[in-house]
Amino acid sequence: MSRLVVVSNRTGDPRNPAAGGLAVAVGESLRQTGGLWFGWSGKIQDEHGDEKAHYDDVHAQTVGDVQLVTLDLSRRDYETYYLGYANSVLWPVFHYRLDLADFDIRFVAGYRRVNELFARKLLPLLRSDDLIWVHDYHLIPLAAALRALGCGNRIGFFLHIPMPPPLIMAAIPEHEWLMKSLFAYDLVGLQSESDVTHFCHYVESEAHAERLSRERLRAFNRTLRVGAYPIGIDIDEFVRLAEAKDGRDMFLRMREEYSRRRLLLGVDRLDYSKGLPQRVEAFRELLARYPENRNRATLIQIASPSREKVGAYDDLRRQMDSLCGAINGDYGELDWMPVRYIHRNVARKRLPGLYRASRVALVTPLRDGMNLVAKEFIAAQDPADPGMLVLSRFAGAAEQLKEALLVNPYDIEGTAQAIERALTMSADERIQRHDALLSRIRKHDVHWWCSTFLQALKHVEQDVACGPTPHHEGL
Template sequence: MSRLVVVSNRVADPRKTAAGGLAVALAEVLNNTGGLWFGWSGRIVEDGGQPSLHTQHAGPVTLVTADLGQSDHAAYYVGYSNGVLWPVFHYRLDLADFDDGYIAGYRRVNQQFARQLAPLLREDDIIWVHDYHLIPLAAELRALGCTQRIGFFLHIPLPPPLILAAIPGHDWLIRALFAYDVVGFQAEADLLHFDNYVAAEAHAQPVGEHRWRAFNRTVQAGAYPIGIDVDEFQGLAQAHEGREMFERMRREYSRRKLLVGVDRLDYSKGLPQRLKAFRALLTRYPETHRSATLIQIASPSREDVSAYTDILHELESLCGSINGNFGELDWMPVRYMHRTVARPRLPGLYRASRVALVTPLRDGMNLVAKEFIAAQDPADPGVLVLSRFAGAAEQLKEALMVNPYDVEGTANAIHLALQMPVEERRVRHESLMATIRQYDVHWWCNAFLDTLAQAESAESGTPWLRL
């Protein structure tokens, strides 16, 4: 069995389920193959020194991390990854900072990672690279002579060609994707955007369904919507912290209908629009007064960036305004928390809530939607209100779909969710549960890796020119 090598910006111990996300998703296959996980250590060192590698073992899995210099971190992570790619890929050209120096640092760090990773590779390894921080990594590995099968998965959306083309050097980015054997996206919409771009801008030739030839390389593209480990998450709901949170919420809000939102503090999540919709709900439907309570968790994120500071202040102002205008001595409409809630406690919060508000302006997938479904009591389930602009909307069709830009329409959908009879809630939940079980994290992992394993390895004899 070939060893799996995972490369991502950050590395987590796959033994710790509290880590969530990618660690939970990849734990099984990494353990089974004695895999290697490579990425940034999270350490920022002074410029001029030799970047250090750190190696540790998590059972049969080897974790290797690399330090970054101050200027490299500023250009690669803050500048290009999160100052250019993140806003543009989420359709926010107005927030992108196209500083010329950022792309040089982005390329430099990917070259550094490639030089550090290449000596650790075995001839029959299968390499799986994750997310927008590392788009050019395969091209750098190919330039060093690596011929292993290499796949790439983009966890965030891919924008339409005209938005993507606003990035200076956009053609370089897409050319870099052709150094991979398989490129995966969260949603069919993202796959369509890729197909349209490579056909129109890269003049790639189709050689099969979602299979393209350009730059002396052939790449297979596909949609592989990521899921959750349903049993693992339901296990958290039954564990001590999950049950304790559920019972506490039930006691403290016994006379209320809880609505819940759990997000990173990010302009892509549509948090101001969500709070405005909740305010519209209270204005339009007075019967929700003293009845509906929104618990909104906004975990800290990149608070040194001005766009995040602005949204933090806007949220605090909106929450204060809503509570000031509608609150009573024994009822505050919004409970806002600007901190992270431990993952083992979240299932209890979800289970106690009548409605989940997952209303991003744009999102690659959004696993909160799937976790909320998994945590529900099948006999008395809550209702998912879901943005049509979340990748999850392609799968979770029985949710109440909303346009988060339509404040009044979202308020009406929330009211419908609060009033929905239990029979309808059960029917919707049963169908949603079937979907998240069929397309769980194990399906995602196996579907992508099966495609990669069957892909032809890098064409021998065709040198990859450094970009």
């Protein structure tokens, strides 16, 4: 059996599936085959005059059958690769926010440099039959760097964030190089069919790629398979969290505290892609348009700190502080605060109880690759009396979760109307919608995602997975 090698910006602990994120997604597959997980340690080494100090060592530890291998970054590489190109260029552009992108030429040099560093340090650890699975926008050119060093392994890539349409992608300086790098992979997985359409339109129009079949494209002397592999959650593990002490305690505490009120919930990172100001404005519109919700409905908005060293996030935090304070000032009573805004992390083990106590979940990003909060909310509900999901049509999850109430988050009035509908929906309709949603997320859970992607990678045509890739000089 081929060993699995996972490469991501940060590694996780495969012993802790309750940690969320990538650890849940790939931990089981790594444990099944034994494997290697490679990425940045999260540590920053100041160079002190020696520019190569952080290049010299990798740090390895063995966890069961999984080897975790990490390396440190220099301050320069952290600022140009991570804060710079990954989070000040790719993140805003891929989320359609060209106005927030910073196209500093130093950033792309740092991005290339770190991907080359990853390739050089990973290559000696590889076996000839390893399957390599690279994750997310931080490492788009990693396969090209590996191919340039002679790596002939099958390499797959999964993009966790949205793929923008061609004209938005074309705003990135050197976008041609970036997209050409994807053809060094054998399989590229995207979150939604919409993302696949955007990618195919880009390479057909900009790179004159030949469409060999529905999922196979030919360009730059390489054949690439591309497909939609929507990521899911580990439902059974999440249910176990809900039934554990912390989950039960949270549910009982919230149910008691809000016994006279209906609870609306948002759980997000503090990020401009999540549509948080628009969501709060929609809640204000709900109170203004449907006054029966005053003193009866409370919005708990959790906004975990995120990338606080990037300037746009400071602006967003100030905006949220102002909006939430204004609503509480205008509508609050001595015994009722309309919005409870929490700008800190909430332990994952407590979230299932909070989900279950909520009548409505507001998952209304302006753009999102998938959004697993939507799926976690569904999994946590009482099937006999489920809450309702209000979901942005611009989240990747909307392609699967059609029984949710889909909204345009830019339409404040329309979102408020959807929230009111969710709050007043009959039990029979809520149960019917929840049954359909739960069935779908159970069928396409995280195990389906892992196994489907890896099986596709294993069976990529042999003539595709062969040797160094041309046309990537200078990477």
